[in-house]
Amino acid sequence: LAKTTQPISMDSYEGQEVNITCSHNNIATNDYITWYQQFPSQGPRFIIQGYKTKVTNEVASLFIPADRKSSTLSLPRVSLSDTAVYYCLVALFYSGAGSYQLTFGKGTKLSVIP
């Protein structure tokens, strides 16, 4: 199993940039690292995925160093509606069996303060 580590919780004021880091080892060398947002009583919602270096979309940026042992989700100028739990998701690939094992982090509960 890949091991992942995320901060349990973070607080931020509205309008600030928030960075959430996930540490992960043994992940598949040829697969994406993805991040999801989850609100209570809903399924996770895809935010961003990347393989290496930096990826940016309309809602977030993702930074992945060359060794791929961590990834950092960056949310610019957070608002109250960004209060949610954020998860990283990584994959292990077993080439002998040709199968994957996907591991979510334990999640970071982000609270945005007015």
Add this chain to the structure above:
Amino acid sequence: DAGVTQSPTHLIKTRGQHVTLRCSPISGHKSVSWYQQVLGQGPQFIFQYYEKEERGRGNFPDRFSARQFPNYSSELNVNALLLGDSALYLCASSVGTGNYEQYFGPGTRLTVT
């Protein structure tokens, strides 16, 4: 376009019983994954299917099984239910395997008494 749908939304079962959960992926998606989420924890990976073949398996006992049909819909079966199986069961669909971008359904809330 319809998102991922799951049925039923809620159900209550007794210890020792069997349950079947169903999932319909987004049109055009050939991969379906199943996750178990206990309250307050992150989702735990159970299975991934692609083109009707199992492509991934998490650390769950053999009481858990799944299959994918020719129309890419999927069923998750759990036998001999235990109290600890009470959780939200999430289905996600994707165009590809592994850690490709996944779209999640609303989940099925299973309560075992």
